[in-house]
Amino acid sequence: MKDFTWSIKNKTNNSKARTGIISTPHGEIKTPAFIFCATKAALKSFTTKDAKENNTQIILSNTYHLMLQPGSELIAKHGGLHKFIGWNGPMLTDSGGFQIFSLGHGSVADEIKGRKIKSNIKKTLLNINEEGALFKSYIDGSTHILSPEKSIQVQRNLGADFILVFDECTPYNVDKAYTSESMHRSHRWSLRSINAFNSKIIYKPSYGSAGKQELYAIIQGGIYKDLREESIQFNTKEIDTFGIAIGGSLGSNKEEMKDIVHFTSSKLGTARPIHLLGIGDPNDIWDFVADGIDTFDCVSPTRIARHGSALVKGKQGKINLKNVKYKNNLNPIDKECKCYTCKNFTLAYLYHLFSAQELLGLQLLTNHNIFFMNNLMKEIRNSINNNNFNNAKKNWLNS
């Protein structure tokens, strides 16, 4: 029996939405699924035990952060990330490319989603060339090189089930020539990542790495469809990885983003699970599931919780618990929600916690938002399996 398998369970008649199962040595992921960010080997203000109790299937950590602090060798000595962070389910690590270039170019996350650039972001990227990226540590200013080989070595040490090829994530504000040049380099880096992945020299299971891992490639090309087409050809014809991720800039607004994702995913077929990098808005997720996306990740559900926002159904999407209108409200966030927070606490209590700056408020909202996202994905899966996807989507948005 294979350690990793991907199988499609049900398809819909009038969209590309599909359910499937990604099987890993650490258990199955029912797709479509959401991947929560444990960026620095920790879900922010939340235990992995509670993540599990709230139906979380898979979490991810970041190569860039962990290679700087605490260092991947220490994690390897623990037997890998799973043991380090007390999570026995499936995990993914990114390649580190996104963070380096994000910190280098300004905020790529903002760029990808078409938001304004913050001018005060400290640039730590020193140089990109064929070899890789030279950057300064945001912790102590020391210089480091991240190359395809180094990224794979670090990800081998970390031992997540799924690891990503090393890429440059181009921001929106670069021109087509740069996007093309960068894409071709990222393709060459993919080949080097795959070689490194297959090299027994780089893979040192003596470190105690969890061992069995599979690769995701990344489709580049920014907002240029001819480049996307070329990257799709490369990623599906010239290399063969377990999964495929859609990366790079997705445009400056939601329409552009939806157009690019729709164009790209429509050409990816069913042979591999498809991951969309960095997207977490529930309403967008309904759209992208319809395009055939199987997994999503984003810091948003846990980040907005720490800023006092609870996810809710409907076009509104979220409510801000710091709003004084909730001060005396004896209802929960959502009367129908079955999460610990909604079953036990009122809006007035949550308002109080944020007013009194009690850290418990962050935990309780994180709990709700994690449960909410997992419940969203479950409703999506159920609707696909019951061939009721479009109705379920309409009901959700009109809740």
Add this chain to the structure above:
Amino acid sequence: MKDFTWSIKNKTNNSKARTGIISTPHGEIKTPAFIFCATKAALKSFTTKDAKENNTQIILSNTYHLMLQPGSELIAKHGGLHKFIGWNGPMLTDSGGFQIFSLGHGSVADEIKGRKIKSNIKKTLLNINEEGALFKSYIDGSTHILSPEKSIQVQRNLGADFILVFDECTPYNVDKAYTSESMHRSHRWSLRSINAFNSKIIYKPSYGSAGKQELYAIIQGGIYKDLREESIQFNTKEIDTFGIAIGGSLGSNKEEMKDIVHFTSSKLGTARPIHLLGIGDPNDIWDFVADGIDTFDCVSPTRIARHGSALVKGKQGKINLKNVKYKNNLNPIDKECKCYTCKNFTLAYLYHLFSAQELLGLQLLTNHNIFFMNNLMKEIRNSINNNNFNNAKKNWLNS
């Protein structure tokens, strides 16, 4: 059957240590027991669910903080503190006196324990007279009066199982004349507190208060044994409350504190459960249990967790997880500890969480320290029940 009962289960031969059961409408408390502080209606960075899972028997909240934010009427509308904070076990509220005078005189907490006064504490106490205390809110500067009647009214609204009479907690740096004057006023305030407690006018169950409550009186007298003696006489002969707490200044050093607690508790007998206010050091707890103390409270176990310290057995008492010597240590805090943190995480991981400023570090250490304190109290109870108290104490301190 009575709603509240106190019964002693086992006594020791060579000390005043005893086990007992305090029965409340929200369940039993096996004594000796530790009471954790949910000061502003929240355990800091910890859910009441996890407190329960870590064997917590009873928690307390603070009248002073809650009357200012969010206001006791809002909590009454929830049906009391138990429902507001999602805790179905026994609860206690203090009378508010300690905080007002602590913020007024400087840091009473430091004074009681003989630590140096911080000069930059903002004084918010405006005036104390026979009626009560006039103070400024630390939140918005508004002025408030807290009197025995007001304190009991607020505590009725909060609806904890046990409530305290209103008192002035005198600091160490006041003279005997002031301590005596203050003690006599606190005694008069006790009588007014009891009258208020028995008054149907002040008790408004229509607010939705949890209803059934019992009172603890407080023994004053500072470091002066003749005053302590007088307060003991008053509290045991002239009034009759369910429980008795030992309050006021306990001296400027541990020896003085132990002498005063020993003197006071030795005269309190077995008729009522005895609570020692504000003491949480495990090694002190062994000593004070030997003096016949039944319950303790202190912010210390959860506060030091947030500053990176884990409680450990032995005279050392705690270790600082921020110490770089733990950076690569693959052991847990305590190999024999059965808490979630020790069963799942290494010192290196906890060091990483504090280095990376991950809030999860606060939660995981709070988890350990709460489990630790509850386990300490259980070991103490078991040793008393097995008539092995002195040996168990010796073993603990030499661990």
